[in-house]
Amino acid sequence: NAGVMQNPRHLVRRRGQEARLRCSPMKGHSHVYWYRQLPEEGLKFMVYLQKENIIDESGMPKERFSAEFPKEGPSILRIQQVVRGDSAAYFCASSPDRAEKLFFGSGTQLSVL
């Protein structure tokens, strides 16, 4: 029973490029959360999605960031025109329902040069 799968593990982008981070939730889980972790800081909520719906995007910057969770395939966090401040670890978590017991993936470390 595979856990939450994220890829890539490491992603290097130059300023102005686009970053696409993928997350496949645990089998049977239909709720996906994205969190960002900056160095020496805790996890910050970004967005909560269910299949084909964005439920809460209150933690996501209004510009350059978008997220989707299509009917088929993984959830995608997309960052356009990356800047150095976007460098962070991005974690995806899933849950089987609206409950708050989250299972985290191993994260994507984004480095912007």
Next chain:
Amino acid sequence: QKEVEQNSGPLSVPEGAIASLNCTYSDRGSQSFFWYRQYSGKSPELIMFIYSNGDKEDGRFTAQLNKASQYVSLLIRDSQPSDSATYLCAVKTPGSGNTGKLIFGQGTTLQVKP
């Protein structure tokens, strides 16, 4: 004031001792409280959750919740070097509604010395 506050540490304890990790939160209406363990470069892993005032024990771990004082703590008995990690306190506030949106503290780094 941060919504969830933890002392970043590091907290250093000798092997076999009790490690005590503390967390305070600002929203008095918060109902659910979680402790995650995160090894360096790894993903957070849920180790304890508590909803009611008092103590909850699971093996070597005990979570303590005091809603009147707005703090939650994690005790680790018989600490082992393998317990060395960052411990994240997470709180579900009323603003989360019926979702898994959690507010995390910055984490406390625990070092257990052999």
